[in-house]
Amino acid sequence: MKTLKDVKVGDTVTVVKLHGEGALKRRIMDMGVTRGTEVFVRKVAPLGDPIEVTVRGYELSIRKGDAQNIEVG
Amino acid sequence: MDIKIALAGNPNSGKTTMFNDLTGSNQRVGNWPGVTVEKKEGRLKGRKDVIIQDLPGIYSLSPYTLEEVVSRTYLVNEHPDAIIDIVDGTNIERNLYLTTQLIELGIPVVIALNMVDLVRKNGDVIDLNKLGQALGCEVIATSALKGEGSKQAAERAAQLGAEHKAGQMPSVFNGSVEHAIAHIEESIQGKVSDQFLRWYAIKLFERDEKVIEELGLDKSLMSHIEEHIKDCEKEMDDDAESIITNQRYAYIAKVVQSAVRKKRSGTKLSTSDKIDRIVTNRILALPIFAAIMFVIYSIAMGSFPFSIGTMGTDWANDVLFGEWVPGLFDKLLIGAGDVLRVPEWLYALIQDGIVAGVGAVLGFVPQILVLCLLLSILEDIGYMARIAFIMDRIFRRFGLSGKSFIPLLVATGCGVPGIMSTRTIEQDRDRKMTIMTTGFIPCGAKIPIIGLFAGAIFNNSPWIATSAFFIGIAAVVISGIILKKFKAFAGEPAPFVMELPPYHAPSAGNVLRATWERGWSFIKRAGTVILISSIVLWFLQGYGNVNYGVEGAAFQFGAVDDNNHSLLRYIGDGIAWIFYPLGWIGDMAWKAAVATFTGLIAKEEVVNTFGVLYNYAGEVDLMDDSSPIWAAVRGDFGPITTYSFMIFNLLCAPCFAAMGAIKREMNNSKWTLAAIGWMCGFAYVAALITYQIGGLFTGEATFGIFTVIAFILLAGVIYLMVRKNSYKEDVIRLSGKHTANV
Numbered sequence: 001m002k003t004l005k006d007v008k009v010g011d012t013v014t015v016v017k018l019h020g021e022g023a024l025k026r027r028i029m030d031m032g033v034t035r036g037t038e039v040f041v042r043k044v045a046p047l048g049d050p051i052e053v054t055v056r057g058y059e060l061s062i063r064k065g066d067a068q069n070i071e072v073g
Numbered sequence: 074m075d076i077k078i079a080l081a082g083n084p085n086s087g088k089t090t091m092f093n094d095l096t097g098s099n100q101r102v103g104n105w106p107g108v109t110v111e112k113k114e115g116r117l118k119g120r121k122d123v124i125i126q127d128l129p130g131i132y133s134l135s136p137y138t139l140e141e142v143v144s145r146t147y148l149v150n151e152h153p154d155a156i157i158d159i160v161d162g163t164n165i166e167r168n169l170y171l172t173t174q175l176i177e178l179g180i181p182v183v184i185a186l187n188m189v190d191l192v193r194k195n196g197d198v199i200d201l202n203k204l205g206q207a208l209g210c211e212v213i214a215t216s217a218l219k220g221e222g223s224k225q226a227a228e229r230a231a232q233l234g235a236e237h238k239a240g241q242m243p244s245v246f247n248g249s250v251e252h253a254i255a256h257i258e259e260s261i262q263g264k265v266s267d268q269f270l271r272w273y274a275i276k277l278f279e280r281d282e283k284v285i286e287e288l289g290l291d292k293s294l295m296s297h298i299e300e301h302i303k304d305c306e307k308e309m310d311d312d313a314e315s316i317i318t319n320q321r322y323a324y325i326a327k328v329v330q331s332a333v334r335k336k337r338s339g340t341k342l343s344t345s346d347k348i349d350r351i352v353t354n355r356i357l358a359l360p361i362f363a364a365i366m367f368v369i370y371s372i373a374m375g376s377f378p379f380s381i382g383t384m385g386t387d388w389a390n391d392v393l394f395g396e397w398v399p400g401l402f403d404k405l406l407i408g409a410g411d412v413l414r415v416p417e418w419l420y421a422l423i424q425d426g427i428v429a430g431v432g433a434v435l436g437f438v439p440q441i442l443v444l445c446l447l448l449s450i451l452e453d454i455g456y457m458a459r460i461a462f463i464m465d466r467i468f469r470r471f472g473l474s475g476k477s478f479i480p481l482l483v484a485t486g487c488g489v490p491g492i493m494s495t496r497t498i499e500q501d502r503d504r505k506m507t508i509m510t511t512g513f514i515p516c517g518a519k520i521p522i523i524g525l526f527a528g529a530i531f532n533n534s535p536w537i538a539t540s541a542f543f544i545g546i547a548a549v550v551i552s553g554i555i556l557k558k559f560k561a562f563a564g565e566p567a568p569f570v571m572e573l574p575p576y577h578a579p580s581a582g583n584v585l586r587a588t589w590e591r592g593w594s595f596i597k598r599a600g601t602v603i604l605i606s607s608i609v610l611w612f613l614q615g616y617g618n619v620n621y622g623v624e625g626a627a628f629q630f631g632a633v634d635d636n637n638h639s640l641l642r643y644i645g646d647g648i649a650w651i652f653y654p655l656g657w658i659g660d661m662a663w664k665a666a667v668a669t670f671t672g673l674i675a676k677e678e679v680v681n682t683f684g685v686l687y688n689y690a691g692e693v694d695l696m697d698d699s700s701p702i703w704a705a706v707r708g709d710f711g712p713i714t715t716y717s718f719m720i721f722n723l724l725c726a727p728c729f730a731a732m733g734a735i736k737r738e739m740n741n742s743k744w745t746l747a748a749i750g751w752m753c754g755f756a757y758v759a760a761l762i763t764y765q766i767g768g769l770f771t772g773e774a775t776f777g778i779f780t781v782i783a784f785i786l787l788a789g790v791i792y793l794m795v796r797k798n799s800y801k802e803d804v805i806r807l808s809g810k811h812t813a814n815v
Contacts, residue, residue, distance in 0.1 A: 018315065024570075027135070027137060031570055032166065034322050035315075045462050046356070046358040047466040047467065052462065056166040056167050057164060057166060058164045059572065060572055060573065061458075061462045061569070061570070061572075062571075063469075066569065
């Protein structure tokens with residue numbers, strides 16, 4: 001399973017599925033990361049975590065640990 | 074009848090600007106009851122009958138964050154007459170997501186399509202009519218920053234509110250979901266107000282814990298509803314909550330496609346992107362961050378020619394509260410021929426108690442204002458979010474947020490603005506944890522304590538001050554590691570999914586207003602909590618046994634010149650036993666206890682108290698090595714005792730001003746007590762371990778029952794640090810829902 005965590009900087013991927021449930025999953029979806037959404041991985045923070053992605057036309061920062069729950073293709 | 078309008082919208086949508094624009098100076102700022110979330114309310118300019126209620130900036134109406142729960146509770150329970158939904162036109166897809174939830178409430182909604190000037194500048198075109206039709210509400214183009222359209226949106230909302238005319242709700246979801254929702258609506262009809270029928274039905278479909286709990290429907294009805302949900306879930310192969318969220322976004326995508334014509338900017342980078350490329354660059358980000366922090370710190374707290382904060386505070390301490398205010402009271406209270414117009418005790422109460430006590434605290438106001446001003450600017454331009462982005466990795470190990478860096482840094486100057494700057498941390502849990510640990514950092518007022526002992530006992534070794542800072546930082550880190558494993562903190566997961574808004578120029582109005590609000594709340598506190606505690610301490614210090622030390626004489630209450638004879642001395646004697654395990658033994662015990670006590674007014678009082686108790690009046694420079702006080706202190710304090718005293722005073726409950734700030738930010742007496750209790754307990758344990766175990770090595774302490782206790786405590790601390798986190802965040806996130814508790 002390929003997750004958002006494994007995506008290289010500069011790549012664009014499509015969300016396949018969100019794993020987990022509850023607050024975190026809902027929060028990620030509320031921010032617009034839903035099934036079929038295109039996500040562009042923009043950069044990694046200077047200390048290696050979190051990452052910055054572009055989704056639905058705006059910038060979002062997400063921890064790698066959380067990005068692991070986002071399956072992409 | 075007043076018309077109530079709620080102002081809702083995403084963070085960074087320009088909501089604050091619009092609120093200020095609509096209400097001007099008619100604002101009331103407070104907190105939502107019992108929580109750390111700020112609440113603002115005001116009346117519409119020129120319309121006394123229209124109340125504008127500003128809701129926290131939110132992305133959704135889910136039950137998971139404090140801000141969202143506060144907002145939805147307000148909307149459902151207080152049902153305002155209308156809602157103005159502020160939508161950032163440059164980020165329309167995500168902003169409309171909240172809109173789709175707001176229109177379900179059956180309250181008239183007016184969309185303020187904000188930042189329309191930027192939309193035009195980008196060359197995008199938004200069809201307001203189409204947008205309004207698709208969402209069942211009116212859309213008005215606004216630019217809060219330029220003052221365009223805000224008033225019109227508010228007037229329209231007021232009109233709709235007076236008529237109670239909500240728009241036609243669109244069918245956002247697909248056939249089978251709408252079908253299930255219709256069934257749920259049918260089965261709860263009559264149990265909830267008709268206005269909120271669709272809202273409750275959708276929430277039940279999402280299995281929203283809070284709503285299920287609130288409605289308390291009987292079992293058979295719930296299982297009937299559950300059947301409909303299960304059918305849907307099966308059909309779509311997804312859980313109900315995800316189905317709803319997905320379909321909302323799908324609907325929005327459709328609406329945006331038909332109503333918005335975007336002029337694709339292609340690969341061209343915006344100015345904001347260019348700034349961000351440098352500011353969060355892998356190599357440059359940390360040096361730039363350090364430089365910005367250094368500049369802010371220097372301007373507010375430093376001692377450079379451009380440090381206006383320090384200059385202001387020095388002026389307030391030396392001139393305003395050093396000469397002018399006391400001089401003014403002298404003029405008022407002393408008549409011709411140096412005769413007092415009031416009793417002597419009243420004069421002393423006013424000058425030595427109130428003016429000196431409150432003045433010492435108000436002296437910090439210039440530094441606080443300068444600091445708040447600079448931080449508001451950072452926040453307004455969007456840099457705060459980047460700080461969290463850059464620093465997150467380090468701080469989350471200690472259960473703190475990337476933004477915790479700012480309070481901790483500021484606290485090296487003064488803990489009060491440090492605690493106040495925790496406001497910028499979004500997650501409630503991180504905010505509370507930061508408030509609890511900020512006071513550990515040695516602030517400016519603790520420096521004289523360090524200076525006194527470094528000089529008196531340790532021959533001015535620079536290592537003492539250095540070690541004091543390390544002790545402070547260690548206390549923050551250890552506390553973080555221990556506390557994050559407790560249920561109160563671990564129980565609420567804090568997903569770090571954060572928007573990085575585009576940079577924009579700060580709005581002078583927003584920045585000045587935010588600065589003034591914070592400064593004023595500090596001044597108000599000085600007038601209450603600090604005033605009272607100053608009076609109490611003045612009394613305890615100035616009154617006591619007039620016959621103290623006179624052989625055979627009975628206790629006679631009265632004013633005393635020598636603090637050694639004051640009530641404080643009796644209190645010191647009375648509580649000194651508490652500090653026995655810390656090595657505060659013998660003649661120094663009560664002095665140390667009293668100094669700790671007076672340190673609650675302001676930490677520099679610890680040193681002043683030593684000056685008084687060792688019989689050297691205030692004029693003697695205690696930092697000066699020619700001062701004979703050093704010899705006297707040296708006679709009483711061994712090196713390890715000194716460390717024990719220093720550690721306790723650096724870490725224990727902060728001054729009254731800082732405790733007031735804790736209370737203000739926690740907005741909850743249980744949490745305030747928990748914070749202060751944690752600090753005192755931590756300080757006590759740290760000092761005890763230091764004295765008992767350290768003293769054993771140097772021979773200052775002897776082996777005894779307290780040595781055993783010290784080892785047990787040490788083992789306990791280590792256990793609490795290394796024990797497995799049974800509430801490991803990942804586990805919580807993956808299992809079960811955790812709703813925010815209000």
